[in-house]
Amino acid sequence: MTSSNQGEADIADVLRKSIGSPGVLTDGDVHARSCDPLRSVPVPARVIARPANTEEVAEVFRLCTQRNQTVVVHGGRTGVSGGAYCRDTDIIVSLERMTGIEDICTVGQTAVVQAGVTIEALQAAAREKGLFYPIDLGSKGSATVGGTIATNAGGNRVIRWGMTRQNVLGLEAVLPDGTVVSSMNRLLKNNTGYDLKHLFIGSEGTLGVVTRAVVKLVPMPTSQSVAFVAVSNYERVTELLARARQLPTLSAFEVMWSDFYTLIASHVSEPPIAPGQPFYILVEALGYNKDIDEAMFVAFLEAALESGLIVDAVLATSDRQREDLWRIREGSEVIVREMSPFLSFDVSIEIPRVDAYLAEVRASLLGRFPQARTVTFGHLGDNNIHIGVTIGRETLACGNEIEKIVYDALPSYGGAITAEHGIGQFKREFLAQQKSPAEMDLMRRLRDVLDPSRLLNRDVLC
Amino acid sequence: MTSSNQGEADIADVLRKSIGSPGVLTDGDVHARSCDPLRSVPVPARVIARPANTEEVAEVFRLCTQRNQTVVVHGGRTGVSGGAYCRDTDIIVSLERMTGIEDICTVGQTAVVQAGVTIEALQAAAREKGLFYPIDLGSKGSATVGGTIATNAGGNRVIRWGMTRQNVLGLEAVLPDGTVVSSMNRLLKNNTGYDLKHLFIGSEGTLGVVTRAVVKLVPMPTSQSVAFVAVSNYERVTELLARARQLPTLSAFEVMWSDFYTLIASHVSEPPIAPGQPFYILVEALGYNKDIDEAMFVAFLEAALESGLIVDAVLATSDRQREDLWRIREGSEVIVREMSPFLSFDVSIEIPRVDAYLAEVRASLLGRFPQARTVTFGHLGDNNIHIGVTIGRETLACGNEIEKIVYDALPSYGGAITAEHGIGQFKREFLAQQKSPAEMDLMRRLRDVLDPSRLLNRDVLC
16 A cells, blocks of 8 residues: 555655755665664654654655655654554654754743653753753653653653643644644643644554644742662552642652562662562652751651551661652663563552452462562552563463463453553554454544554554 | 424433433423523423443433434533533433542542532542542532533643543543443543544533543642732843742732723722732632642742842731732622623733733724723633623624634634533534644544534534
8 A cells, every 4th residue: 555666765755845855864874773662673764754843744744645655654663562663664754853942931930842851951941040841751862752642751750740731731733634633832721622632642553643732831849859769568558648638748659569679679789768668659849948848748748657557667867868769769781681581561440459459469470480580560559560470481482372471360450551661563463452342443434534544653652 | 303293201211211211301391401600591492311430421422323412511501612502403412410429549649530520529538538629610510420421621720630521530531322332541640542532521521422531630738829910011021930940839820901800899898908009819729738838838938039030029927818819810790790781801821922912902902993802811820811891882793703703813822612511502603713624524523433414412512
């Protein structure tokens, strides 16, 4: 169905004529890029179009529609679900030249940006005005505003400020046929007709490509409290979470299961707390009044200790200690070194049932693969658990079998196969077991309205 | 296009056969109800169907689709935009028998309810478990969960917890053709396919009727601080707002312009602060640690006084005083008594430009109607301003002219004709001036997908 018979030079030439030579990459400049952030998967497409503004995106899409040319959109290519993977018959539209920060309003606490701006660049620009964009991801140096909107990215501070969806006020999108839908709302409250932005947020680029956005900012926090605590059973973890939710400054509640902490602690010179407990938790609060915030945080910890909810606690007293505690929670270097090859999962489960779900999955994995090892950690208040699984050298070869063990247990625990990473190409075969036929049908009908020929990111999602 | 030629008895009989006699009202039982919460507008439809569960809603919709019968859905009928108005050829589907509170999970802090539950009933059930549903409206005794989802209702605590949209995790909707789409997600993070709930939230019942929902709850606040302050100019108001946003406990920032406060204060035996300043603000904080919350709130007030941001301040020291201050802000009794007949507006404007917009509108109103009087107040942090306008006896007769003055000034201030009340039937003629042709087209295409014959709430929105 694609126009590959018309030849590479042809589409590249047409694009050069339309958006200028600097806007078009071919050959080695294309293949030198990777579709995957974790390993090298050269981009097989023959052309990358790099429009400089919304009108050029629209022009590229109109040309593609005329030629029945399939398109894959690239933001920062930091997604881990295969959303940036493509075929050799696709062309890539990359928003890397659309990096304008058009406005930051300190009174309204909003920013207007082009979609190719990285999260880090947006945060830096906001910081200069005493403001903060609270979507905070490990990949923020490369992840773009547009990409994080398309995938509804989450990160570490969702428990306080929500996912990307909750932080977008307005956006502009180009539909597959080249129509520009501009809904650059700057208002927190606006019930004037359907709120069209929600159609595009989290649609993984299947309904249109986001070219500009208005996002909400918050005042830049001036106080940070971080504690690391050990807890002896799961009921106490959930009770501690309920109490932590009474801290209006709560900004992270990151639970590490013993499989995770035992591994990381063995690679840290001085672990904050000795391993041996089933649960370790990093609790963080961000606020604006150092003395009062710290008093509130300490009162929370003391009450938890007194009532026996936590076995041990370490309160960071310097920026260095706060960073060290966060580094333990991130732990990715150790995991990559000690677990590779491994599979990484991003599931959601109802909070009361997380531990039971994990027990079932671990038992199933060990039943099938006695050598299986896991690391488990997550943003428990958001229902979101990350699981790393390795069975040794055969891990990737047995990947599908491992996926089935992890995913098949989810429905009976009210779980979802992806909390924040999205379906992309990698989880597509599991989507139908998560959605009812009526939901699948409605998703397809929406996609058919906007992209009847399936030209845009055709291999992802439904 | 409706089936009125088939006669009232016919559709009523068919419905009785389908959902039983108690589910069907006719004649006087129908006309005794009002379409409007503020004045008596008897429901002209001949039948009200009151399904008891989702399957019965679906059955009613299937019957209506077969007969090409138009339907208007009734929740609590507290909307003020005409969404519950209907024609004599319509039938009403009321969700008043669907009042089940199916589950409240204290660990996950979620509630599962049928759509006909009132906000007050939901809040009462949550309170029994130490939890709070933070959508807080004057009409909460009648407004239903389903109706507030359909209209994306706001209220007084949006600055802290967001609009209804931000508090809905999952929902079940019946499409106009009777298909049940159940997306009863209980997870905060779930990027498994399109988040279909957002299609229905705020769609004013045009894409489907919400029959059940999962909502987020928060811990029930245990501390409340309320202050009433006077401010001498608008720049200081916005500066005070920026500082108030650094209170993580901030739950309301309600600005009253002098036209509002002067009127209300003249009807209160002891106004908290003498009239004469251009701005009065009710600031509220809700938290979970009485001593610390109060200390933080007082520190905020003292700093504002010291730096000259506020001219005067009253801090409530008892529940009675807190209620009295809120009663001033609500002021509706006085407004109804002293201003009637009046028109009430619910606009949004970019925060830095609110006062300039209001100055222009007041000047235009006085230019055209020298006797015009206004009252102005609103949730400034949410961009949302309510304006009451009277020109005396001729107010309703000149309603359209007054509306044009208020609405026509909005676009140049980045404003919206409805912040939280919705378009309904009353603002429909102004929608197109707020939306681009591409947005209007996309809205209509979405509606066409789900309701090609326009059977559902046909006279509202696009």
